[in-house]
Amino acid sequence: MARWQPDAPGRLAAAALDLFEEHGYENTTVIEIAERAGLTKSTFFRYFPDKREVLFGESALTGLLVDAIAAAPPDAEPLEAVAHALDVLGQEVFTEGRREFSARRQAVLDANPELAEREARKRIGLVDSMIEALERRGVAGRTARVAGKLGALAWEIAHDEWILGGEGEEFGALVRQVLAEVRVVSGAC
Amino acid sequence: MARWQPDAPGRLAAAALDLFEEHGYENTTVIEIAERAGLTKSTFFRYFPDKREVLFGESALTGLLVDAIAAAPPDAEPLEAVAHALDVLGQEVFTEGRREFSARRQAVLDANPELAEREARKRIGLVDSMIEALERRGVAGRTARVAGKLGALAWEIAHDEWILGGEGEEFGALVRQVLAEVRVVSGAC
Numbered sequence: 217m218a219r220w221q222p223d224a225p226g227r228l229a230a231a232a233l234d235l236f237e238e239h240g241y242e243n244t245t246v247i248e249i250a251e252r253a254g255l256t257k258s259t260f261f262r263y264f265p266d267k268r269e270v271l272f273g274e275s276a277l278t279g280l281l282v283d284a285i286a287a288a289p290p291d292a293e294p295l296e297a298v299a300h301a302l303d304v305l306g307q308e309v310f311t312e313g314r315r316e317f318s319a320r321r322q323a324v325l326d327a328n329p330e331l332a333e334r335e336a337r338k339r340i341g342l343v344d345s346m347i348e349a350l351e352r353r354g355v356a357g358r359t360a361r362v363a364g365k366l367g368a369l370a371w372e373i374a375h376d377e378w379i380l381g382g383e384g385e386e387f388g389a390l391v392r393q394v395l396a397e398v399r400v401v402s403g404a405c
Numbered sequence: 406m407a408r409w410q411p412d413a414p415g416r417l418a419a420a421a422l423d424l425f426e427e428h429g430y431e432n433t434t435v436i437e438i439a440e441r442a443g444l445t446k447s448t449f450f451r452y453f454p455d456k457r458e459v460l461f462g463e464s465a466l467t468g469l470l471v472d473a474i475a476a477a478p479p480d481a482e483p484l485e486a487v488a489h490a491l492d493v494l495g496q497e498v499f500t501e502g503r504r505e506f507s508a509r510r511q512a513v514l515d516a517n518p519e520l521a522e523r524e525a526r527k528r529i530g531l532v533d534s535m536i537e538a539l540e541r542r543g544v545a546g547r548t549a550r551v552a553g554k555l556g557a558l559a560w561e562i563a564h565d566e567w568i569l570g571g572e573g574e575e576f577g578a579l580v581r582q583v584l585a586e587v588r589v590v591s592g593a594c
């Protein structure tokens with residue numbers, strides 16, 4: 217019963233996404249998600265507190281971003297440390313093989329306010345984590361807040377473009393393009 | 406019964422904020438909010454669909470921002486049009502007399518995930534409205550998205566600093582300071 221299941225959270229998320237697309241988020245139950253994944257209800261609840269959480273597994277993302285910001289060269293500027301973390305995100309998470317899943321997930325979030333709000337809260341938590349990671353590098357408060365939120369801005373726009381784009385447009389490259397646009401739009405040069 | 410009440414939404418929001426602070430958001434009912442405001446339950450529901458909405462009146466903000474972006478001089482750069490709209494916001498909404506209410510409201514939102522998520526959704530809607538207003542000025546897609554989200558970044562940081570700050574720190578001035586920090590952090594100069 218309580219055996220470890222290889223990638224159970226990923227299988228549950230994939231099954232949930234299928235069912236949300238087929239029957240709608242409101243009309244899908246935890247039992248149906250577990251069955252579709254070939255797992256039990258109790259396995260579901262070992263990984264997620266409720267149906268709403270099944271598409272959100274933020275702890276891994278947070279650790280990845282925080283570690284990458286900490287690991288940036290000591291003399292890296294704050295925004296460079298953030299951009300480095302987003303590069304890692306592109307290499308580890310938002311890979312070519314993940315694009316279709318991400319696009320389908322985003323469509324389900326856009327169609328369900330309850331999930332869209334959950335995503336908004338997740339993003340706020342990730343930005344706060346990035347800001348704290350910058351502060352641990354000795355970056356001053358307002359500068360850390362601006363750099364962290366610029367990272368979020370680049371992430372959001374790059375992610376929107378990445379899920380729409382054709383093959384070959386990498387997430388990290390799109391982040392760099394958006395940050396270049398920030399320099400132009402902020403009227404700095 | 407159905408007579409017009411002067412500033413009924415404002416009185417309901419003020420009463421709700423008092424009660425949320427005194428008894429907690431979860432423990433406050435619509436009837437109690439209406440009674441505290443000296444109004445009826447049916448008046449409450451004329452303005453808000455449920456308790457969760459009473460601290461959110463976004464339609465006025467959206468119109469104000471969209472109109473201000475449209476009214477910026479034709480040759481204004483995208484981010485300048487956005488900064489102009491945030492100046493108007495500081496003059497019309499985030500005034501000195503509003504600061505204490507805004508600070509108390511923010512504390513209640515921070516303490517209640519359900520309200521924090523509603524606020525996050527409200528902000529996403531406002532940013533989307535600003536982006537659309539920029540596109541109507543002929544600003545290209547990605548540039549409009551970057552400028553609109555830079556406006557949101559400046560708004561969020563300026564608002565956090567404004568509710569904490571002493572007298573004399575105006576919202577619009579803080580927005581300009583944050584945008585100056587964006588130029589520095591984006592490494593443009």
